[in-house]
Amino acid sequence: MKTRPIIIGFAALAAVIVLGAPFVGMTAISPSDLLQPASDSAEAVVFWRIRVPRVLAAFLAGSGLALSGMAFQALFRNPLATPFTLGVSGGAAFGAALYMRLGLSFALLGISGSSLSAFAGACGVILLVYGLTRIRGGFTTPTLLLAGVALSFFLSSMILALQYSASLHDSFRLVRWLMGGLGMVGYDAPLNLFPIVVTGAVILFMLRNELNLLILGEDIAMSRGLDVPRVKRRLFFAVSLMVGGIVSVCGPIGFVGMMIPHICRLLVGSDHRHLYPATLLFGGAFLTLCDVISRTAFAPAEIPVGVITALIGGPFFLYLLLRRGSSQLF
Amino acid sequence: MTAVAYNVENLSLVIDGKAILQDVSFSLAEGTSLAVIGPNGAGKSTLLKCLLRLLPVDSGNLTLFGTPLAAHTRRELARLLGYVPQTGTGHVPYTVEEFVLMARYTYLEPFSHFTDTDRDISKKAMEQTEVLPFAQRQMHTLSGGERQKVFIAAALTQQPRIMLLDEATAFLDYRHQVEVLTLIEKLRRDTGVTIIAVTHDLNQGVMAFDTVMALKNGEVAFLGKPEELLCDNRLETIYETPFQFLRDPHSDAVYVFPERAQP
Numbered sequence: 001m002k003t004r005p006i007i008i009g010f011a012a013l014a015a016v017i018v019l020g021a022p023f024v025g026m027t028a029i030s031p032s033d034l035l036q037p038a039s040d041s042a043e044a045v046v047f048w049r050i051r052v053p054r055v056l057a058a059f060l061a062g063s064g065l066a067l068s069g070m071a072f073q074a075l076f077r078n079p080l081a082t083p084f085t086l087g088v089s090g091g092a093a094f095g096a097a098l099y100m101r102l103g104l105s106f107a108l109l110g111i112s113g114s115s116l117s118a119f120a121g122a123c124g125v126i127l128l129v130y131g132l133t134r135i136r137g138g139f140t141t142p143t144l145l146l147a148g149v150a151l152s153f154f155l156s157s158m159i160l161a162l163q164y165s166a167s168l169h170d171s172f173r174l175v176r177w178l179m180g181g182l183g184m185v186g187y188d189a190p191l192n193l194f195p196i197v198v199t200g201a202v203i204l205f206m207l208r209n210e211l212n213l214l215i216l217g218e219d220i221a222m223s224r225g226l227d228v229p230r231v232k233r234r235l236f237f238a239v240s241l242m243v244g245g246i247v248s249v250c251g252p253i254g255f256v257g258m259m260i261p262h263i264c265r266l267l268v269g270s271d272h273r274h275l276y277p278a279t280l281l282f283g284g285a286f287l288t289l290c291d292v293i294s295r296t297a298f299a300p301a302e303i304p305v306g307v308i309t310a311l312i313g314g315p316f317f318l319y320l321l322l323r324r325g326s327s328q329l330f
Numbered sequence: 331m332t333a334v335a336y337n338v339e340n341l342s343l344v345i346d347g348k349a350i351l352q353d354v355s356f357s358l359a360e361g362t363s364l365a366v367i368g369p370n371g372a373g374k375s376t377l378l379k380c381l382l383r384l385l386p387v388d389s390g391n392l393t394l395f396g397t398p399l400a401a402h403t404r405r406e407l408a409r410l411l412g413y414v415p416q417t418g419t420g421h422v423p424y425t426v427e428e429f430v431l432m433a434r435y436t437y438l439e440p441f442s443h444f445t446d447t448d449r450d451i452s453k454k455a456m457e458q459t460e461v462l463p464f465a466q467r468q469m470h471t472l473s474g475g476e477r478q479k480v481f482i483a484a485a486l487t488q489q490p491r492i493m494l495l496d497e498a499t500a501f502l503d504y505r506h507q508v509e510v511l512t513l514i515e516k517l518r519r520d521t522g523v524t525i526i527a528v529t530h531d532l533n534q535g536v537m538a539f540d541t542v543m544a545l546k547n548g549e550v551a552f553l554g555k556p557e558e559l560l561c562d563n564r565l566e567t568i569y570e571t572p573f574q575f576l577r578d579p580h581s582d583a584v585y586v587f588p589e590r591a592q593p
Contacts, residue, residue: 209432212424215423216420219413222383223384223407223408223411223412224433224435224488225405225488226435227403227404271424
């Protein structure tokens with residue numbers, strides 16, 4: 001399969017979308033607006049202070065979510081097993097919601113407290129899911145998915161309880177955040193996301209050969225020289241870090257992690273040396289595009305981007321589920 | 331003097347309260363071959379997995395080339411042991427070439443790519459196993475026999491000193507059975523690789539091996555030369571069914587068949 005042209009195509013697509021997205025919006029901005037000497041014109045402020053950081057955040061979040069999904073699909077050998085469907089996003093959301101509800105405010109090493117709480121929540125769920133896979137010789141993937149659904153429901157109820165006990169103002173903030181959105185202003189969001197997504201993405205990049213072997217099942221992977229428990233720990237760390245960081249900033253944006261790697265796999269194959277760049281580029285481009293739709297489709301009103309991805313992702317999930325041989329991985 | 335490949339003493343394994351392996355002991359010199367036979371559920375595949383450290387062992391001493399099995403890293407093990415699992419397990423979403431090259435993982439340095447040497451070695455393994463003509467095909471389009479040969483090629487690509495095969499010819503038609511058996515025999519002769527093979531085929535599978543081990547209910551029921559297996563109703567005791575023996579007048583080889591009661 002000729003994969004190089006497809007990956008170059010994804011790179012071109014991502015470049016066009018990322019460079020073009022800041023010009024599109026409620027009011028279109030043309031490049032000439034920015035070239036005018038008065039650098040504090042309304043257009044320039046909207047462009048540099050609102051749209052550019054938002055596009056950067058969307059691209060980082062989209063790439064991170066897609067790569068996390070890719071890693072989980074390989075690890076659990078099933079396209080439906082993603083951090084979102086297994087409740088990891090829910091765990092991260094609960095962690096971040098708890099942080100907001102308790103009105104905490106701290107940071108560590110430049111990472112915000114809500115990101116750390118979300119990371120802790122994501123880790124908790126991953127440990128639980130991982131524990132389930134190790135009980136009595138292992139869980140089958142369908143059982144694992146059902147467990148993930150149950151866990152997600154449980155965590156949603158916990159978040160609802162938090163929300164119910166919160167003041168009207170906090171409650172609205174929580175709901176709005178839970179829908180998943182990128183409607184924040186300024187560079188805080190991309191600056192928060194950048195170190196987290198880059199760290200996670202570098203770890204996954206270094207594990208691309210390992211992911212290739214994991215798809216073959218643990219016995220074969222181990223017989224090829226793979227230290228499976230160690231690789232799993234690294235994957236879990238990278239995924240909780242990225243999912244935690246992204247959820248704390250953007251809310252639990254669903255389905256990107258399931259759709260993007262799966263579509264890329266159909267186009268470039270399952271070899272992670274090619275799948276990785278394709279997923280990173282397409283994931284970032286896709287969420288950036290969804291965000292453009294979210295702020296233009298019903299302008300001046302804005303639909304949360306999580307709603308858009310769910311509207312596309314829900315039917316896609318059903319398609320994967322009903323497709324012939326859905327029990328077959330990939 | 332040849333090295334001792336495996337030395338196994340009193341290996342036992344209990345899963346869910348059931349003893350799968352009990353006090354299995356044997357020693358295997360490098361360059362020799364061992365066939366593991368026995369009825370279904372006797373623990374043959376489990377033994378193979380213990381030897382590969384794919385399953386933990388409850389008690390017993392296992393050494394591989396003089397070093398405890400547990401002291402080897404996974405990478406070291408992959409350079410010593412080539413594993414060919416039972417056929418038809420799991421979906422492999424790669425081409426033959428990709429799949430075989432991936433078996434060079436154990437030689438891959440961190441932060442590096444597969445080198446031309448890796449490619450040459452995997453190509454040579456594909457030549458030896460005669461899978462090169464369909465190197466570009468997807469694994470899931472292969473027949474059982476072709477797939478089995480690719481798995482052998484992948485194991486060879488690891489350049490192991492011992493090959494462990496789990497029912498390499500099960501579910502294959504006669505032509506592919508012959509091809510796979512010939513291939514294993516050829517590898518033994520040409521490369522001197524040590525072979526441990528789980529098999530159900532008493533005639534073609536067993537008689538060419540240096541040593542045969544029969545497992546029954548997780549215990550060693552027989553360990554010795556294949557010819558000795560034919561004496562003293564040993565097969566009947568192991569498989570709990572009577573056998574008939576047939577001598578080929580030309581080659582003098584003995585063939586065994588399970589006897590069937592008249593209906």
